[in-house]
Amino acid sequence: MALLDVRNLSVGVEDSEILHGVTLEINKGETHVLMGPNGAGKSTLGYALMGNPNYKVTGGDIFFNGLSIKDESADKRAKAGMFLSFQNPLEVPGISLSSFIRNSIVQQSGEKIKYSEFKKNLKEAMEVLSFDSSYKDRDLNVGFSGGEKKKAEILQLLMLNPKLAILDETDSGLDVDAVRTVSRGIEEYQKKRDGALLIITHSTRILESLNVDYTHVLVKGKIVETGDASLVTEINEHGFERFIGGQEKD
Numbered sequence: 001m002a003l004l005d006v007r008n009l010s011v012g013v014e015d016s017e018i019l020h021g022v023t024l025e026i027n028k029g030e031t032h033v034l035m036g037p038n039g040a041g042k043s044t045l046g047y048a049l050m051g052n053p054n055y056k057v058t059g060g061d062i063f064f065n066g067l068s069i070k071d072e073s074a075d076k077r078a079k080a081g082m083f084l085s086f087q088n089p090l091e092v093p094g095i096s097l098s099s100f101i102r103n104s105i106v107q108q109s110g111e112k113i114k115y116s117e118f119k120k121n122l123k124e125a126m127e128v129l130s131f132d133s134s135y136k137d138r139d140l141n142v143g144f145s146g147g148e149k150k151k152a153e154i155l156q157l158l159m160l161n162p163k164l165a166i167l168d169e170t171d172s173g174l175d176v177d178a179v180r181t182v183s184r185g186i187e188e189y190q191k192k193r194d195g196a197l198l199i200i201t202h203s204t205r206i207l208e209s210l211n212v213d214y215t216h217v218l219v220k221g222k223i224v225e226t227g228d229a230s231l232v233t234e235i236n237e238h239g240f241e242r243f244i245g246g247q248e249k250d
């Protein structure tokens, strides 16, 4: 049984349909890459999978661990073990990075965690990401640089340890060193914890240290091709023209 089974999913925002019948299966421990031109619907897929109420499922279904989650709240999906890192992480004044993460863990597991244990785990995860410990007491993302916000997303990933992580352009706007740091965090989640990943990206840099099992190309709300890691290289060299041309013919 697949961990995530997306079947013929159509999603609309307001009155227009953005995704037209997307089918995708992700098994435990697999890494999938989703590429596609701007506006293809990649973030829309991420939001719809996570249960953002602005993105309405108009057809098909989403199964997580064998159960349909199509009508579940975002909160229930997170509790079931799904995680989405945002393309543009929100600033949350008044809540520190550390309390935000602790609250999320408590909410999702439904259990209290020992403060000493939490502190130890947080320290370790921040070290993996070369994140200065002073950031844990700063308000979540407030005044964080673009790169620091992305690191804060990966810190949440490592602390929450979901079954499936959807990373929406976690690598965009990162300098060369930060890309390596963030990759290291993702690699830790992928290899040491056997996590499943759906990585939405426009670049190959983040993928250099990760094993990619499948690459999907999304064009105008449809997956037009699925291949292995070599598809990422092909797209980087030749762009999306071949895929866009192919869709216009039918």
Ligand SMILES: Nc1ncnc2c1ncn2[C@@H]1O[C@H](COP(=O)(O)OP(=O)(O)OP(=O)(O)O)[C@@H](O)[C@H]1O
Residues within 6 Å of the ligand: 013, 014, 018, 036, 037, 038, 039, 040, 041, 042, 043, 044, 045, 054, 087
């Ligand atoms: N909340 C919304 N309201 C109106 N239109 C939306 C909304 N969300 C998405 N769309 C539209 O849906 C289409 C797909 O957007 P989406 O953000 O999913 O693209 P994307 O593939 O993630 O692009 P990018 O590579 O630029 O991040 C776009 O035309 C966008 O304008």
Ligand SMILES: [Mg+2]
Residues within 6 Å of the ligand: 042, 043, 044, 087, 168
């Ligand atoms: Mg996007």
